Amino acid sequence: MPPASTPPPGAPAEIAPLRAEVLTWFAANARDLPWRAPDRTAWGVLVSEVMLQQTPVVRVLPVWTAWMARWPAPSDLAAASTADVLRAWDRLGYPRRALRLQECARAVVDRHGGAVPRAESALLELPGVGAYTAAAVVAFAHGGRSVVLDTNVRRVLARALGGVALPAPSQTAAEVRRAAAAVPAGEREAAAWAAASMELGALVCTARSPRCDACPIAARCAWRAAGYPPDAHAARRRTQAWTGTDRQARGRIMALLRDAARPVPPTGIDAVWPERDQLRRSLAGLVADGLVEELRGAAGPSGYRLPVSPAR
DNA sequence: AAATCGGGGCG
DNA sequence: CGCCCAGATTT
Numbered sequence: 001m002p003p004a005s006t007p008p009p010g011a012p013a014e015i016a017p018l019r020a021e022v023l024t025w026f027a028a029n030a031r032d033l034p035w036r037a038p039d040r041t042a043w044g045v046l047v048s049e050v051m052l053q054q055t056p057v058v059r060v061l062p063v064w065t066a067w068m069a070r071w072p073a074p075s076d077l078a079a080a081s082t083a084d085v086l087r088a089w090d091r092l093g094y095p096r097r098a099l100r101l102q103e104c105a106r107a108v109v110d111r112h113g114g115a116v117p118r119a120e121s122a123l124l125e126l127p128g129v130g131a132y133t134a135a136a137v138v139a140f141a142h143g144g145r146s147v148v149l150d151t152n153v154r155r156v157l158a159r160a161l162g163g164v165a166l167p168a169p170s171q172t173a174a175e176v177r178r179a180a181a182a183v184p185a186g187e188r189e190a191a192a193w194a195a196a197s198m199e200l201g202a203l204v205c206t207a208r209s210p211r212c213d214a215c216p217i218a219a220r221c222a223w224r225a226a227g228y229p230p231d232a233h234a235a236r237r238r239t240q241a242w243t244g245t246d247r248q249a250r251g252r253i254m255a256l257l258r259d260a261a262r263p264v265p266p267t268g269i270d271a272v273w274p275e276r277d278q279l280r281r282s283l284a285g286l287v288a289d290g291l292v293e294e295l296r297g298a299a300g301p302s303g304y305r306l307p308v309s310p311a312r
Numbered sequence: 313a314a315a316t317c318g319g320g321g322c323g
Numbered sequence: 324c325g326c327c328c329a330g331a332t333t334t
Contacts, residue, residue: 052329059320059328093318100331130331140329150329170313198329207327208323239325242318251318289317 015182018160018220019193025216026196029203033057034065035140036195042116042141043108044068049133049140050101055092057202063092074114077105083306086291087258095254095291100128118142139194145187148194149179152201157182159205163222165231166207249273249282253304254291263295263303 034040035048047067051060067088071077077085082102089098104127108116116137117123123134135146149171157179158167167175182197183190204211212218223229231237242248252272256264273279283304286292295303 049329050331054317054328054330055319056321056328091319093320094330096317097331128331132330136329148329151327152329202329237326239327240317247317247319254318285317 014220015161018217019182019184021216021220022196022200023189023192026192026199030195030199031057031203034061034068040141041072042137043072043074043105045141046104046116046129046133046137047101049136050097050104050128051092053097053133054094059092063088063090071105074105074108074116077102078109081308082290083308086254086306090258091255093251096289097128099290103127104129116141118144120144120146136194139191143187143191145183145185145190146194147176147180147183148198149176150198150201152198152205153179153194154201155207156197156201156205159210159223160217160221163226163229165223165229166233169233169237246278246282246285249278250286253279253283253286257292257304257306260305263305265303266301269304 030036033048035045044064048060048064051064051067070088071080080102082099085098085102086095089095092098107126108114111117111125112122117126118138120134120138123129123137124131126134129137132148132150135148136150138144138146139148154167154171154175157175158164161178161182182193184193200215200217204215212221212224215221218224249272253269256269256272260268269283270276270279273282283292287294287304290307293305293307294301295305297303
């Protein structure tokens with residue numbers, strides 16, 4: 001096992017100048033995001049990463065700001081009412097992330113004394129933290145070396161190194177190896193590369209209409225050199241259905257309960273969705289997920305509300 | 313490996 | 324109206 005300062009084996013020789021161009025570009029073009037500010041905390045970075053899982057930056061910004069003002073430390077979120085947490089999550093989507101974030105706060109308090117761990121292995125043990133988020137926290141919260149491979153970096157590497165329009169629908173082992181080989185040896189440089197390569201994907205090397213005229217590595221881009229061949233996986237990508245799905249029904253119910261000041265009776269739930277069987281299935285799913293609390297009366301459910309107390 | 317899980321904004 | 328967004332978890 002080589003020390004962390006040893007360059008990864010198999011790094012192509014052309015990666016170094018490419019990285020240098022991206023890092024220079026980043027120094028002049030990085031967005032001024034609050035979770036990157038000098039006064040950021042490791043917990044604030046972790047919170048931002050969870051919120052940013054499948055949710056665009058512009059929608060996370062106001063929620064993150066209010067969230068961190070209200071619950072600045074893991075211990076604050078751990079002690080909060082889950083109903084308050086779900087309301088503050090608002091419409092970021094995938095509200096189970098909010099539950100896991102609160103569970104994560106408790107785990108940080110219980111296992112790590114309230115300090116976000118530095119070890120990637122410890123981060124991976126936290127609820128709601130997967131490979132990407134663990135690597136991101138290592139790099140962005142602690143300035144450490146990790147392989148940060150999100151949708152942006154995947155696309156940048158697929159184009160610049162792979163010569164294809166878009167990466168495969170799901171991440172491949174070869175992709176991870178290529179990304180690992182591109183990470184600089186030093187901790188500081190690796191963290192900077194993670195931020196810079198992500199930012200390039202977010203601002204220039206975008207999925208829709210890449211701004212190749214503004215790209216610092218256009219001259220080194222394999223996709224450009226190949227004449228911008230179209231996406232080979234295009235036919236196999238299918239958009240996730242939304243209208244009429246359980247997910248939409250769940251969203252309706254959550255929106256109703258977020259706005260309700262008191263428990264909503266079953267008839268109130270019925271009013272938000274036309275098909276009763278689907279509604280009941282969706283509601284049962286929310287209860288099973290811990291996102292909704294069912295109040296029992298003498299003759300069945302009497303009402304529904306967001307969980308008041310932490311479900312410990 | 314595939315399915316599930318929100319919601320909104322933009323071309 | 325399709326597509327995409329700093330993915331994780333479960334099956």
